Amino acid sequence: MFIDTHCHLEDENFSADRAEVLERAKLAGVERIINFGSTLQSSVAVTELAKNFSELFAGVGIHPEEIDDFDENSCAKFAELAAEKKVVAIGEIGLDYHWEKDSSRRLIQQKIFIAQLDLARQLNLPVCVHDRDAHGDTLKILQTEAKGLRGVLHCYSGSLEISREIFKLDWFIGVDGPLTFKNSAKLP
Numbered sequence: 001m002f003i004d005t006h007c008h009l010e011d012e013n014f015s016a017d018r019a020e021v022l023e024r025a026k027l028a029g030v031e032r033i034i035n036f037g038s039t040l041q042s043s044v045a046v047t048e049l050a051k052n053f054s055e056l057f058a059g060v061g062i063h064p065e066e067i068d069d070f071d072e073n074s075c076a077k078f079a080e081l082a083a084e085k086k087v088v089a090i091g092e093i094g095l096d097y098h099w100e101k102d103s104s105r106r107l108i109q110q111k112i113f114i115a116q117l118d119l120a121r122q123l124n125l126p127v128c129v130h131d132r133d134a135h136g137d138t139l140k141i142l143q144t145e146a147k148g149l150r151g152v153l154h155c156y157s158g159s160l161e162i163s164r165e166i167f168k169l170d171w172f173i174g175v176d177g178p179l180t181f182k183n184s185a186k187l188p
């Protein structure tokens, strides 16, 4: 069975033909799909989709580009969503220094990332991590704050050396679409 472990089918781009997209996926042998939220609103949306389609599952969390969506109630709200048994992960969470150049906002990303790692530990759920141009800090946080947690760095773009450190933690990397890019250098 193929399981697509990282989709965003809650996106409004799929509003018109979501059922057909799922049908085509099934014909191609993809029998399970995990959609990840990026905000509270999209986390609610992926949870609702998981309730409505047997092949869909959900991950909930705040994406590092969406930190303004995070407040002191966010983790409680995600815990509420995770009471639904088809919520199978916390994500996508992590660090994105590609789009965020401001050092104080990068620190906020780190705090929110750590808070959501704690939530994953409380809920005993695996984690999907987004790491873009933040490999050093992501690794450091996983080494110090992710004890007892398991998960994947999706769409991995770090070095071979960092991947070896990730494997020491018994975490996984996802090798995704960028592998097919003509200018893909390190990934192959």
Ligand SMILES: [Zn+2]
Pocket (backbone or CB within 6 Å): 006, 007, 008, 036, 092
């Ligand atoms: Zn994603």
